[in-house]
Amino acid sequence: SAVISQKPSRDICQRGTSLTIQCQVDSQVTMMFWYRQQPGQSLTLIATANQGSEATYESGFVIDKFPISRPNLTFSTLTVSNMSPEDSSIYLCSVLDKTALAKNIQYFGAGTRLSVL
């Protein structure tokens, strides 16, 4: 299985600022995803990070608020822009590696716990 490093692990930010979260994988993976997990809630998919092209966003999420980069097959970033307290959540990246592709089994980073004051 892929090993995923996500950072920062947590941050406390001021309203109106932006935070960029990094996700590094130890092997090349086809697909990378970004999720949001609001306090006490389940995971909601924000977008699929596509290598070499714009990310594919789910309903309710827009590029201006959550710009995503994926410069290569092992790295992606998610930026939470112009933050408000409602953005306080855990943000998780996940990947599908080759062995799990057919089964759609995802491997997750440890998450970034974001608090916005």
Add this chain to the structure above:
Amino acid sequence: SQQGEEDPQALSIQEGENATMNCSYKTSINNLQWYRQNSGRGLVHLILIRSNEREKHSGRLRVTLDTSKKSSSLLITASRAADTASYFCATDYGGSQGNLIFGKGTTHSVKP
């Protein structure tokens, strides 16, 4: 869109007891997966059951799937304190690659 719904929302048992968590979903699926999330950590894949399977085992885990009722259960036998975590079901309904629908989760506490 469909969403898995787990019950109970919270489960507290003594070490050594069995724990059962249930998941219901709304539309047809390719497979159903269970993940565990320890406090402050990411999700870890536990087990996958395909739509044409009815039961699957992995160590102390037993998963059942009833496609006619659109429901699944996860049984953890002889629970240990280390099993304390949140457990989520996730359904692969054959949409976009990688698009899993996660349930709300069951918070499971095991008392030593």
